[in-house]
Amino acid sequence: MILKTENIDKFFHDPNEFQVLKNIEFDVKKGEFLSMIGKSGSGKSTLLYILSTMDTDYSGKLFIDNQLTTGLSKDHLAEIRNEKIGFVFQFHYLLAEFSCLWNVMIPALKLGKLCEKEIEQRAYQKLEILGLKDQALKPASKLSGGQQQRVAIARALINDPLIIMGDEPTGNLDSKNTDIVFDIFQNLTQNYGQTIIAVTHDEDFAKKSDRIIEMKDGEIVKNIHSR
Amino acid sequence: MNINSTIAKTYIFSNKKLTAVAVLGVLLGMSVYIFMNSLLVGFDKSSNTSVFRNTSHIRVYKDDEISKVLVNDTNENYLIINPKVVPNNNTIINPKMILETILKQKEVTVAMPQINTNVFYNNGKSQIAGISVGIKPDEANLMYNIKSFMVEGDLDLLKSNPNGILIGSGISEKMNLAINDNLNLTSSKGISRTFKVVGIFKTNNSVTDKTKSYINLSASQQLLIQGDSYITDINVNVTDPEIAEKVAKKLTQITGYKAEGWKQANETLMATNKMRKMIITFVSLTILLVAGFGIYNILNMTVSQKINDIAILKAMGFKGKDVIRIFVTQAISIGIMGVIGGVIMATILITFLKRVYLGGDIGYFPIDYEPQKFVQGIVIGLVITFFAGYMPAKKAANVDPVDILRK
Ligand SMILES: Nc1ncnc2c1ncn2[C@@H]1O[C@H](COP(=O)(O)OP(=O)(O)O)[C@@H](O)[C@H]1O
Ligand SMILES: [Mg+2]
Numbered sequence: 016m017i018l019k020t021e022n023i024d025k026f027f028h029d030p031n032e033f034q035v036l037k038n039i040e041f042d043v044k045k046g047e048f049l050s051m052i053g054k055s056g057s058g059k060s061t062l063l064y065i066l067s068t069m070d071t072d073y074s075g076k077l078f079i080d081n082q083l084t085t086g087l088s089k090d091h092l093a094e095i096r097n098e099k100i101g102f103v104f105q106f107h108y109l110l111a112e113f114s115c116l117w118n119v120m121i122p123a124l125k126l127g128k129l130c131e132k133e134i135e136q137r138a139y140q141k142l143e144i145l146g147l148k149d150q151a152l153k154p155a156s157k158l159s160g161g162q163q164q165r166v167a168i169a170r171a172l173i174n175d176p177l178i179i180m181g182d183e184p185t186g187n188l189d190s191k192n193t194d195i196v197f198d199i200f201q202n203l204t205q206n207y208g209q210t211i212i213a214v215t216h217d218e219d220f221a222k223k224s225d226r227i228i229e230m231k232d233g234e235i236v237k238n239i240h241s242r
Numbered sequence: 243m244n245i246n247s248t249i250a251k252t253y254i255f256s257n258k259k260l261t262a263v264a265v266l267g268v269l270l271g272m273s274v275y276i277f278m279n280s281l282l283v284g285f286d287k288s289s290n291t292s293v294f295r296n297t298s299h300i301r302v303y304k305d306d307e308i309s310k311v312l313v314n315d316t317n318e319n320y321l322i323i324n325p326k327v328v329p330n331n332n333t334i335i336n337p338k339m340i341l342e343t344i345l346k347q348k349e350v351t352v353a354m355p356q357i358n359t360n361v362f363y364n365n366g367k368s369q370i371a372g373i374s375v376g377i378k379p380d381e382a383n384l385m386y387n388i389k390s391f392m393v394e395g396d397l398d399l400l401k402s403n404p405n406g407i408l409i410g411s412g413i414s415e416k417m418n419l420a421i422n423d424n425l426n427l428t429s430s431k432g433i434s435r436t437f438k439v440v441g442i443f444k445t446n447n448s449v450t451d452k453t454k455s456y457i458n459l460s461a462s463q464q465l466l467i468q469g470d471s472y473i474t475d476i477n478v479n480v481t482d483p484e485i486a487e488k489v490a491k492k493l494t495q496i497t498g499y500k501a502e503g504w505k506q507a508n509e510t511l512m513a514t515n516k517m518r519k520m521i522i523t524f525v526s527l528t529i530l531l532v533a534g535f536g537i538y539n540i541l542n543m544t545v546s547q548k549i550n551d552i553a554i555l556k557a558m559g560f561k562g563k564d565v566i567r568i569f570v571t572q573a574i575s576i577g578i579m580g581v582i583g584g585v586i587m588a589t590i591l592i593t594f595l596k597r598v599y600l601g602g603d604i605g606y607f608p609i610d611y612e613p614q615k616f617v618q619g620i621v622i623g624l625v626i627t628f629f630a631g632y633m634p635a636k637k638a639a640n641v642d643p644v645d646i647l648r649k
Contacts (some may be wrong), residue, residue, distance in 0.1 A: 064644045069557060090561045097559020104647055108554040110249075112256040122558045124245035170558075182648070 016081060017177055017210050018043040018066065023075035025061060025233075035061050036073070037233045043212060045177070048204045050221035051214045053230035059214045060182055062230070066212065067100060067180050068092040080177055097126050101171030101179040103213075105186035107163040109155035115142065115166045116151040123173045134173075141169040145199065161192035168199060179203065181213040185220060197223060246564050249555075250571035253544060261576060264540045268580020271533030272623050273587035275526040279615040280592055282522045284608035286515060290483065293511065295386050295445050296454075297504050298354075298477035299486040302344065302493055304332045305500035337473035340497050347496075349480045349489045354381035355473040357462040363409075363455070364426040364434075365417040372413065372453035374427060376462025385479050388443065388456070395421045395441030397456075404458055407437035411444040412452030427457075429465035437461070446605065527622075533580070534626035537573055541634040545569065552638050553646035562639035569638055573631020574624070581623045585616060 019042040025035050035058050043049055051059050064070040065077065068084050071092070076085045080099060084092060101122075109118045119138040123129060129137070142148050145165040150158060155166060164187065171179050179200070185193040197220055203209045204225070213224070221227050222241060229237035254261050334340055337355055344353045357376035362369050379400045383389055388397050393411060400406040407425060419425060419439050428434045437457065444451055463472050478501075480489050486503035493501035505512050545552070552565055589611065598607045 060648050064648065067557070069647075070644050090563075093556070093559045093561045095559075096557065102554075102557050108550055108647070110252075110551050110554075112252050121245060121249075121555075124248075125559055125564075 016042050017045045017047075017079070018212070019078040020066070021076040021078075023062075023065060023073055023077065025065065025070075025073040035233050036065070039075070039235060041228065041235060041238060043178075043210055045210055046204050046208045048200060048211045048225040049213070049228065050224040050226070051212065051228045051230065052216070052218075052221050053236075057230040058233040059230050063180060063182055063212065063214050067102065068096055097122060098174060099177045101174070101176040103164070103168050103171050103179065103181040103184040105183040107155075107160075107167040109163055109166055109170075111154070111156040113155060114152050115147065115155050115158065115169075118155050118166055119169045119173050122170060126174050138169070138173060141172050142166070144172075145169050146195075161188055161195075164188055164192065164196065165199075168196065172203070175207075176209065178210045178212060181211070181215075183214055183216060185215065185217060193217065193220065246567040247571055250568045250575065253548065253568075254572055254575055257544070260540050260543070264537050264576045265579045265583065267533040267536035268577055268623060268627065269583035269587060271530040272581055272584020272619055273591060274529045275622070276584065276588035276615055276619040277591050277609075278522050278526040279619065280588070280612040281609050282519060283612045283615060284610055285518060287610075288604065288608035289511065289515060292445065292447055293504065293508060294483070295388075295391060296447075296450060297507060298356075298385055299480050299483050299504050300478040300490045300493065300501055301504075301507065302334075302340070302476040302478060302497060302499050302501045303474060304334055306332070332474055333471075334473045334476065334499060337471065337476065340499070341476060343496055344476065344478055344493060347489065347492070349485060350478055351481055352381055352384045352477075352479040354378055354385060354477050355459060356382075356475045356477050357459060357466070357473070358475070359462050359465055360430050361455075361465070362428040363413060363417065364428060365419065368417055370413060370416060370453070372410075372455065374407075374455045374457050374462065374465070376459040377456050378459055382456065385477060391443050391445050393442050393444045395439070397441055399440035400456070400458060403438060403440060404461060405435075405437050406440040406458070408441040408443055408456040409439055410451035410454045411442055412448060413455065414439070414442045416452065427455075427465065431465065431467050433465050433467060435461070435465060446602075530619075530622060530626055533623075534630040537576055537627055537630040538633060540576075541569055541573055541631055542637075544572070545634045545638045548638075549641060549646055552641045553643040556641065556643040557647060565639040565641075566632070566635040569635035570628065570631045573627050573635070577624050577627025577631075580627070581620050584623065585620065588616070588619075 020039050023036055023039040027033055027035050039062060051063070053059050061070070065073050068077070068079070076083060078084065079095065084095060110121070113121070116135065116138050119141055120134050123134040123137065124131070139148060139151060142151050145168060147162060147165055147169065150162060155163065158166065164184070185196050188196065200211045200213070204211055215221055225241065227237065227239045227241060228235055341353055341355065344350055354377065359374045359376065360371070361374045362371055379397050383397055395408070397408065400408065409419065409425065413419065417425070421439055421442070423439050424436050425439055426434060426436050460470060463470055466472065478493065480486055483504065487505055490501040490503040555565065592609055592611055595607045595609050599605065600607055
């Protein structure tokens with residue numbers, strides 16, 4: 016079990032009190048490719064940010080890699096994210112002033128387990144997997160949208176995280192780039208044992224994944240294993 | 243290099259214009275601060291130098307007394323209407339012993355009896371009113387550094403010639419007197435005596451130069467028709483002028499005579515110095531503060547611009563303190579560049595102004611490289627930069643990545 020929730024509830028108090036998540040209980044196995052679908056406003060993003068440990072304002076329990084993360088300090092959670100979780104968002108959030116290579120290297124430099132030379136080599140590897148080796152030294156801002164998203168994925172992979180989380184990671188991509196990203200994710204789960212949790216609006220994308228969780232009004236209404 | 247510093251460096255160099263503006267702000271603030279404060283020290287030094295050419299650090303003399311009730315061991319209340327100054331003579335009794343007691347104090351460097359006499363200088367038909375100061379040449383030189391402002395003749399000739407006199411350059415010009423000329427003095431007691439000019443001095447204080455002369459102590463006593471135990475003042479110098487008031491208090495207790503420090507004796511001058519100090523300190527600190535605001539503003543702007551970067555860095559595992567380091571490093575780097583520039587600029591300004599001749603009582607522009615003010619400026623500059631950077635950095639550290647990333 017790589018991730019597990021117990022009875023997670025969350026309320027928003029502003030502008031008026033309302034329960035955005037109700038009794039969320041599910042678990043994710045190592046190597047699973049999980050899609051989260053549901054209408055806009057059903058609470059998918061809110062749930063994902065809780066799972067990511069960035070949002071700590073909830074009740075219930077969250078376990079990552081068999082460790083209870085609920086109640087840990089912000090700094091401790093930051094360390095867990097750095098080491099165990101990779102993120103891909105709808106927008107790439109690359110640092111515009113850095114080259115693609117440096118963008119990919121930053122989380123590994125933060126982790127500090129390898130020296131700069133080794134990290135650089137790894138970053139080149141990741142970029143190669145994503146077909147961007149020749150773009151490595153260009154500034155991140157000079158790439159096309161699809162390329163930028165792939166650099167963001169390379170960055171999410173640099174520390175070989177246990178879980179990669181995505182909030183509509185293909186939301187801004189055309190179908191060709193969407194397919195590329197899907198294949199990369201699938202490859203990661205099948206060949207490297209990494210786990211993917213991706214919020215998506217794309218039905219085809221979801222159908223091709225291992226499992227679909229559907230949300231409605233803050234509750235999980237369907238939990239389907241497609242394979 | 244640490245990743246936080248790398249990011250800070252990249253931000254600094256990717257926005258060269260903003261960085262340059264902030265650096266320039268610090269540079270100007272810094273140089274003005276150092277410059278103005280060095281000038282302040284210069285002013286004080288030059289004003290002290292001219293004060294100590296005429297004034298000793300401490301003056302010991304007999305104070306006037308107000309008449310008091312003679313009987314104090316009764317329960318009756320005595321009332322004296324219209325109390326008057328007791329018609330006492332104002333000489334110091336047993337000056338030799340007092341002098342020895344004073345010299346025993348470890349802070350005291352020189353102590354010397356001195357008699358100031360109001361006189362008329364007469365030469366042919368011209369007459370000038372002035373003050374003749376009776377001194378012991380060796381001690382007086384130690385005290386007032388007379389030799390440093392002699393323009394002609396020699397102070398030591400006063401020792402070998404009991405009728406020698408040292409006159410101010412103003413008197414010499416007005417009365418057309420040169421070395422070895424004779425000059426007649428008339429005292430307030432009506433005694434007239436002829437002296438021989440052995441030296442001419444110039445203090446750059448025109449009033450002093452037009453009125454003052456130095457003669458032997460014994461000659462002064464003779465002008466006042468007094469014996470050689472007649473002493474009204476003992477002048478004392480101490481190791482550091484700043485401790486004069488403290489030592490004066492002690493001397494009052496030990497000797498029983500009134501001892502007055504130079505600051506007390508020069509209250510108006512001290513007030514002027516204080517005012518100047520307050521204004522310069524206020525203005526120069528304000529300028530540094532404004533430079534600090536510059537950094538604060540620019541960093542605030544950077545934080546707003548880079549809010550997405552901050553959010554993703556925090557998502558990827560950067561802690562609050564990492565974010566603080568990134569922005570404080572930026573501020574400190576700007577500060578250091580500005581401080582270095584400011585020090586260079588201040589040095590150039592001072593070097594230039596030092597050579598400007600103003601003339602009059604001042605001479606050259608009274609400024610010098612004051613290491614203490616340089617250090618002070620650098621420290622204050624860096625402290626202000628640190629806080630100017632810390633506040634926006636703290637704001638950045640508190641950014642909630644969820645708020646930014648979910649948009
Ligand atoms: N910071 C917030 N304060 C109040 N309500 C919020 C906030 N963020 C999201 N919501 C509300 O919570 C609900 C769930 O939002 P979200 O998780 O973004 O849905 P989804 O990602 O499934 O579209 C929505 O109704 C949204 O308006
Ligand atoms: Mg959403």
